[in-house]
Amino acid sequence: MMEKTFIMVKPDGVQRGLIGEIVSRFEKKGFVLAGAKLMQISTELAEEHYGEHKERPFFGELVDFITSGPVFAMVWEGEDVVKTSRHMIGATNPQEANPGSIRGDYAVTVGKNIIHGSDSLESAEREINLFFNGNELVDYTRQDKTWIY
Numbered sequence: 001m002m003e004k005t006f007i008m009v010k011p012d013g014v015q016r017g018l019i020g021e022i023v024s025r026f027e028k029k030g031f032v033l034a035g036a037k038l039m040q041i042s043t044e045l046a047e048e049h050y051g052e053h054k055e056r057p058f059f060g061e062l063v064d065f066i067t068s069g070p071v072f073a074m075v076w077e078g079e080d081v082v083k084t085s086r087h088m089i090g091a092t093n094p095q096e097a098n099p100g101s102i103r104g105d106y107a108v109t110v111g112k113n114i115i116h117g118s119d120s121l122e123s124a125e126r127e128i129n130l131f132f133n134g135n136e137l138v139d140y141t142r143q144d145k146t147w148i149y
């Protein structure tokens with residue numbers, strides 16, 4: 001099924017110069033970039049985005065971290081992109097993330113795991129609406145589509 005998901009390079013990934021590498025992996029995989037922007041997350045947006053973790057002991061640190069510098073927010077489209085991109089990203093804790101996954105290759109600790117990806121279709125819809133206006137998303141077909149599907 002064709003889906004959209006929300007992917008974000010976190011402040012540590014931006015500072016470490018990993019935007020290009022991460023975009024490249026999704027591009028080469030065959031997913032379609034529907035929207036992207038470099039932005040500074042406000043405290044309000046951070047608390048809303050991570051609302052499910054509000055009661056967790058690490059919530060304050062999480063909000064501080066995600067607002068500590070610019071992030072690169074993206075929407076990617078493709079068949080089963082929500083689940084597949086979670087595999088490409090790897091386990092939340094980079095110590096458990098497989099080599100070959102983004103966190104497995106580039107991250108060391110759970111507090112600085114360089115990338116976010118929506119964990120379900122419902123989360124994806126919620127997060128895309130939280131970060132993007134409809135007019136910031138573009139609908140088009142990649143020329144290589146018939147070689148991917």
Ligand code: ABT
Pocket residue numbers: 010053058062065091092110111112113115116117119
């Ligand atoms: P996100 O993509 O950031 O949502 O990570 P993921 O979905 O893989 O993992 P979840 B469970 O959503 O973690 C959200 C952020 O909270 C951090 N975290 C999580 C901790 O610092 N300690 C913990 O014990 C857990 C469970 C990691 C995630 N990211 N950041 N930044």
Ligand code: MG
Pocket residue numbers: 117119
């Ligand atoms: Mg999550």
